[in-house]
Amino acid sequence: MVEYYTMSTIMKKGNCFIILILLTMMFNTNTVGQVLSSNYLNNREPLFKKPYIELPLGSVKPKGWLLEMLIRQKDGLTGNLDKFYSKVMGPRNGWLGGDGDQWERGPYWLDGLLPLAYILDDENLKAKLKPWIEWTINSQQENGYFGPSVDYQPEKGLQRNNSHDWWPKMVMLKVLQQYYSATGDKRVLDLMTGYFHYQLKTLPLQPLGYWTDWAEYRVCDNLQAVYWLYNITGDSSLLELSELLYSQGFNYTNMFFGRDLLSKINSFHGVNLAQGFKEPVIYYQQHHDQKFIYAVKLGFSDLLKYHGQPQGMYSCDESLHGNIPTQGTELCSIVELMFSLEKMMEISGDVEFADHLEKIAFNALPAQVSNDFMSRQYFQQPNQVMITRNLHNFDINHGETELVFGLLTGYPCCTSNFHQGWPKFIQNLWYASEDKGLAAIVYSPSEVEALVSERVKVKITEETFYPMSNEINFTLRIQDQKVDNVEFPFHLRIPGWCKNAKIEINSIAWANPKGGQIIKINRVWKSGDKVKVTLPMNITTSTWCENSVAVERGPLVYALKIGERWEKKEVFDDPARFGEWYFEVFPTSKWNYGIMDFNPDKMEESFRLVEYADKQKLNFPWNQENAPVEIKVKAKEIKSWKLYNEMAGPLPFSRTVYGTNTNDITEEEVTLIPYGCTTLRISEFPVIKEYPKR
Numbered sequence: 001m002v003e004y005y006t007m008s009t010i011m012k013k014g015n016c017f018i019i020l021i022l023l024t025m026m027f028n029t030n031t032v033g034q035v036l037s038s039n040y041l042n043n044r045e046p047l048f049k050k051p052y053i054e055l056p057l058g059s060v061k062p063k064g065w066l067l068e069m070l071i072r073q074k075d076g077l078t079g080n081l082d083k084f085y086s087k088v089m090g091p092r093n094g095w096l097g098g099d100g101d102q103w104e105r106g107p108y109w110l111d112g113l114l115p116l117a118y119i120l121d122d123e124n125l126k127a128k129l130k131p132w133i134e135w136t137i138n139s140q141q142e143n144g145y146f147g148p149s150v151d152y153q154p155e156k157g158l159q160r161n162n163s164h165d166w167w168p169k170m171v172m173l174k175v176l177q178q179y180y181s182a183t184g185d186k187r188v189l190d191l192m193t194g195y196f197h198y199q200l201k202t203l204p205l206q207p208l209g210y211w212t213d214w215a216e217y218r219v220c221d222n223l224q225a226v227y228w229l230y231n232i233t234g235d236s237s238l239l240e241l242s243e244l245l246y247s248q249g250f251n252y253t254n255m256f257f258g259r260d261l262l263s264k265i266n267s268f269h270g271v272n273l274a275q276g277f278k279e280p281v282i283y284y285q286q287h288h289d290q291k292f293i294y295a296v297k298l299g300f301s302d303l304l305k306y307h308g309q310p311q312g313m314y315s316c317d318e319s320l321h322g323n324i325p326t327q328g329t330e331l332c333s334i335v336e337l338m339f340s341l342e343k344m345m346e347i348s349g350d351v352e353f354a355d356h357l358e359k360i361a362f363n364a365l366p367a368q369v370s371n372d373f374m375s376r377q378y379f380q381q382p383n384q385v386m387i388t389r390n391l392h393n394f395d396i397n398h399g400e401t402e403l404v405f406g407l408l409t410g411y412p413c414c415t416s417n418f419h420q421g422w423p424k425f426i427q428n429l430w431y432a433s434e435d436k437g438l439a440a441i442v443y444s445p446s447e448v449e450a451l452v453s454e455r456v457k458v459k460i461t462e463e464t465f466y467p468m469s470n471e472i473n474f475t476l477r478i479q480d481q482k483v484d485n486v487e488f489p490f491h492l493r494i495p496g497w498c499k500n501a502k503i504e505i506n507s508i509a510w511a512n513p514k515g516g517q518i519i520k521i522n523r524v525w526k527s528g529d530k531v532k533v534t535l536p537m538n539i540t541t542s543t544w545c546e547n548s549v550a551v552e553r554g555p556l557v558y559a560l561k562i563g564e565r566w567e568k569k570e571v572f573d574d575p576a577r578f579g580e581w582y583f584e585v586f587p588t589s590k591w592n593y594g595i596m597d598f599n600p601d602k603m604e605e606s607f608r609l610v611e612y613a614d615k616q617k618l619n620f621p622w623n624q625e626n627a628p629v630e631i632k633v634k635a636k637e638i639k640s641w642k643l644y645n646e647m648a649g650p651l652p653f654s655r656t657v658y659g660t661n662t663n664d665i666t667e668e669e670v671t672l673i674p675y676g677c678t679t680l681r682i683s684e685f686p687v688i689k690e691y692p693k694r
Contacts, residue, residue, distance in 0.1 A: 022665035024522035034172040038430045039451040044231045046239075050351035052431035052439055052491075055450055057182040058118045062426050064445030064465070068619040069366075069422050070120055077127060077407075078116055081109050084374075084407060085415060087157055094148035094163060095109075095172070096135050102148040105416040106132070107171035112419025114175055115643065118182040119423055133179055133384045136172060137187050144198025147172060157576050162192050166215035166222070167209055173225040174429055175309060192229050200241045208248040217272035219249030220279035224343060227285055239286065240528035244282055248445050253280045253292055256299035262320070263306050266395050270316020271413075274304075275334040278340035282346050293348055300356075302639055309382045310542060310550035310557045310683050311367070311675050312359035313337070317394035317402070323545045325684040326647045327403060328379025328394050331414040334364050335421040342428040345441060351516055355496050357425075358555040360394045360451040361442075362467045365421050367677035369615040370405055375583060376418055378402045378410020382683045383648045387585040389569070390646040394626025399578055419601070429462075438519070439491035443472050448481065452488035456480050458525075466618045467555045467629045468674070475532040485526040492533060493518050497554060502534040537629065539607045541600065547654035549595065550686040551607065551631060551672055558631050559681035561624060565590030587680050591648070592641040594686035608632040627673040636662070636688050654687040662691045 040053045062070055072081065080088040089109055094098030110132055140146040149168055152160040173192065180188040199222075208215040215222070230238040250272075261267045277299065280292035307314040307323055310644050317319040317328030342359040344350065368380045377387070379394065379402045389400045397404075401409035408415055430448040431439045438450055438458070443466045449459045457479040464472040477488060494501045498515035506529060507519070513519050521531065523630030537554035544550055551558040565586045572576050597608035608631065615621065615628035642649050675683055 004385065034335055034474075038432065038434050039436055040374060041231055042434060043285055044234060047231070047285045049434055050285070050347050051434055052346045053434065054181075054346055055430060055432055055448070057115060057178050057427060058121065059319070059450055060426055060430050061119065061447045063447055063463070063623055064423070064447065065619055066426065066444045069385055069622075070116060070426070072371070072620075073112075073116055073118060073374045073419065073422060074122060074125065076114055077376075077415070078109075078373060079121065081113075081130075081416070081419075082128065085412070088412070088416070089289070094150075094160075095132055097139075099150075099152050099160070101158045101160065102151070102157075102168075103161075103165070104168045104171055105159065105412065106418035107168055107175055107649065108413065109419060110175045111171055111178075111417070112421070114178050114182075115427060116419065118178075119426055132294050132590055133176075136176070137191055140191050140194055143201075143338055144179050144194035144196075159392045162211045163207075165211035166199075167212060167218060170215065170218060170221040177225060177228055182362060189229065189232060192225065193235065195321045196226060196229065196235075196241055200237060200244065203241075203244055203248060208245070211629075212552055214272075216248065217250045217269070219245050220276060220282045225250075225549035227282070231310070242283075242286060248621055249385070250276065252276045252299070253283075253295040256280070256295040257291075258304070259298070259302055262299060262302040262450055264320070265307075265322045265594070266319045268320050269317055270314070270320060270330050270333045271336055272313075273316070273320070274337035274340060276340075277337065278343050281344045285347060293350070296344065296377045299350075301611040308544070310544060311363035311382060312356060315597060316642040318396050321395055324393075325383035325545055325548070325651060326381050326393065327481040328381055328392070329364065330379055331368050331376055332417045333420055334360060334368065335424075338421055339364070339424055340451070342424060343473075345428070346431060349518065351493055352496060354493055355555070357428075357444055358467065358495070359557070361421070361425050362555050363557045367419060367678055368680075370583075371620070371623055375404055375405040375407060376414060377603070378414055381477070381647065382681070383651070384583060384679075384681050385591040385648045386643065386646050386680070387583075388646045389584065391581065392645055393528045394648055399574060401578050402581065404582040404584055406579050408577065408579035408622065409582050409646040430460075433491050435489050436518075437489035437491060438451070439493075439518070440472075440474070441491070441493050441518070443467075443493075455484045456483050456486045456488075458486065458488075465621075468621055469616060470537045470554065470592050471536045472533040474533070476525050476527065476529045478525075478527045485524050487522075488523045488601065489520040489522045490525075490531065491518050491520050492531075495535060495541075497537075497552075497553065498559060499535065499538065502536075504532040504534075506530055507532075526688075539603050539605075541610065544684045546651045546686070548607075548651055548686055549654065550683055551685070553629075553631065556629075557675040557683055559625075559678045559683040560685075561630075561671040561673045561678070562591050562592060562680040562682070564624065564680055585679055590637055591680070591681065592638050593668075594638045594641075594652065594654075594688040596667065597635065597687055606633060621674075624673065624677055624679070627677040629674065632669050633672060634667055635663045635685075636667055638686060638688070641686070652686040653685065654685075655689045662688065 088101045092098035093106045094102035095106040148163040176188045179342050226238050226242045283293035307320050313329045315327035316333050321327040341353045345353040369376045376406050387403045398410050429442045431445050433439045447461045459477045461475045494513050494515050496516040500512050503510045539553050541549040567584045610630040612628050
C-alpha cells in the first residue's frame with residue numbers, strides 16, 4: 001500500500017509540513033529508469049513509469065445508467081450539434097476547409113463526439129467524424145503546420161481570425177490521440193511528428209502567446225501530447241520540445257507555492273485553472289520531483305478555502321469569485337477539471353484525485369445539462385433557487401443569460417465543449433496497471449476487455465447502481481478459450497470518505513480495508529470468479545460559507561428538493577448571439593430553510609436515509625422524479641432570508657438565533673436529494689439554533 005498526504009492533512013499541518021515532506025521526497029529514491037514490462041505502452045525512459053495506463057479507446061463500455069447518459073448525448077446535442085449549431089459546426093467550419101469558424105469550437109465538439117462514437121461503436125457518429133479527421137490530416141503543410149491557415153473578416157457568431165494560434169491545435173491534438181487509440185491510423189503519428197518538429201523550429205520566433213494568451217495557460221494539453229508521441233516513437237527531439245513548451249507556458253507550480261493568486265477574487269480565469277491544474281503533474285513525468293505533486297495539492301487546498309463549493313468545484317464566473325454560494329461555476333471548467341483529474345490519477349496513482357473526480361462527475365456535471373442533453377447552463381450555483389434572465393453578481397455579463405438553460409446562452413464555448421465529460425469519464429473508469437493487472441479506480445456500471453498477465457484477454461463486468469448504492473459487483477470471464485485460469489493483480493480503490501470497506505471473493509470475506517488507498521488482490525483467477533465491494537456510506541456534513549453546512553453521503557452531496565416550473569421563452573434582442581430560445585425555472589415550493597442544529601456524533605438522530613428499491617432499477621436516476629435516495633431532516637423556514645436579484649439572498653450565518661420568535665416557527669421535515677438530481681437547490685444550509693429559554 002502507498003500512503004499519500006492528503007489536501008486536508010496539508011491544510012492542518014501548514015507550510016512547515018509541506019517543506020518537510022518536500023525535503024524528504026527529494027532525497028528518496030524514485031522509479032526513473034526502472035524497467036517494468038507491461039501489456040500496454042507506458043512511459044519510455046527517461047520519463048518515469050506511470051502506475052496506471054489508459055486502455056485503448058473502446059475497451060471500456062458503459063452499462064446501466066451510464067450507458068443511458070451516452071445514448072441521451074447521442075440523441076441530443078452531442079450527436080446533432082452540426083444540425084442545431086450549423087453556423088459553426090456546418091460545412092463552413094475552418095476545420096472542414098471552410099471560411100467560417102477557424103478556432104476552438106469545432107475541435108471542442110470533436111473532443112467529445114469522437115470518444116462517444118467509438119465507445120458506443122456507432123457507425124453514424126463515426127461517419128460524421130470522418131470528414132473532420134480527413135481534412136485535418138490532409139491539411140498538413142510541408143513545414144509541418146496543420147489546421148486552418150487563413151484569417152477572414154469578422155462575422156457575427158464566428159471566430160474567423162487567429163487561425164494560426166497554437167491553442168486550437170492543442171484541442172485537435174487530443175482528438176487525434178483518441179482517434180489513433182481507437183483505430184491505430186499511423187497517419188496521426190506522421191502528422192504529430194511533423195507538427196512537433198514545426199513547433200520546435202517556430203516557437204522561438206512565435207512563442208505560445210504570439211497570437212493569444214490561451215496557449216500559455218493551457219500548454220499542458222500540448223505537453224501531454226508530446227509525451228504521448230515520444231512514448232510511441234522515441235524521438236528524442238520531443239523532449240527538447242517539451243522543455244521549450246514548459247518554459248513558455250504559465251508556471252502553475254510557482255503559482256500554487258506562491259499562494260497569492262488563489263487567495264483573491266477575479267485573479268484567474270476558471271477554465272484556464274481547470275486545465276492548468278494538471279500541468280505540474282504532466283511535467284512531473286519528465287522531472288520526477290515530488291514538489292510538482294504537492295504544488296497541486298496545495299493549490300487545491302487554497303482553492304477550496306477561498307473559492308470552494310460543495311459539489312467539488314469552485315466559483316468561476318468567469319474568474320475566481322470567492323465562496324458565496326450564489327457565485328457561478330462554468331460548465332467548461334467542470335469537464336476540463338474532470339479531464340485534468342483523470343490524467344493526474346493515471347500518472348500519480350493518487351486516490352484523492354479519483355475521489356475528487358467522482359464528486360464532480362456525480363454532482364456538478366449532471367446538474368448543469370438538461371435531461372435530454374438539448375440545453376445547458378453556462379453557470380450553475382450551489383444555492384440556485386431561481387433561474388432567470390436577470391442581472392446576477394457574476395464578474396461577466398452575457399446579456400443576463402448566464403444561468404438560463406439554452407443552446408447558446410451565456411457563451412457558446414460550453415455548447416461546444418461539454419460533450420467530453422461523460423465519454424472521457426467512462427474511458428478512465430478502468431486502467432491497465434504496470435504490474436500486468438487491471439485497476440478499477442473510479443466506479444460506475446461498466447464492462448472492460450483488456451490484456452493481463454502474459455497477454456491473456458479477460459472481460460470484467462461491473463454491476464452496480466453506484467453512486468446511489470454502496471455495493472459494487474465484479475464478474476470475471478477469461479476470453480482466451482485455451483486458458484483455464486490466469487494470475488494477475490486486481491487493483492481496487494477504497495475512497496477516502498469510506499471508513500472501512502468490505503471485500504468478498506466468491507462470497508467469502510477477504511478483507512476490510514480502510515479508506516484512502518488502493519488495494520491489490522493478487523490471485524489466480526478463473527472464469528466466473530466474483531468480487532463484491534461494499535463501501536459503507538455514512539451521512540456527514542462539511543462546513544462552508546458563513547459557517548453553513550453541506551450534507552454528504554459517500555461521493556454524493558445532497559440538496560434541498562425544490563418544486564420546479566419551467567418556462568420556455570424567445571430571444572428577441574439578439575438571437576444570433578444567444579440562440580432563439582431559452583428556459584427559465586421558477587420555484588413552486590419554499591427554499592429558505594435552515595437545518596435544525598444537530599449533534600455531529602449522533603447524525604442518525606437528525607438525518608434519516610430513505611432508499612427506493614424500485615427507482616434503483618431505473619436507467620436514468622438524474623432528475624427530481626427519479627432520485628432513488630433521499631435524506632430527511634428537520635428544518636425551519638428563515639423568513640428573513642429572501643430573494644436578491646432573483647437569486648438566494650445573503651446566506652444567514654449559522655448557529656445563531658434568528659429572533660425571539662424562532663421557537664414559535666413550525667418545525668418541518670424537509671427532503672434532500674442528490675445534488676446531481678436537482679435544477680433548483682440549496683446545498684449550503686444555514687444551521688438554526690433555537691432561542692434559549694429563560
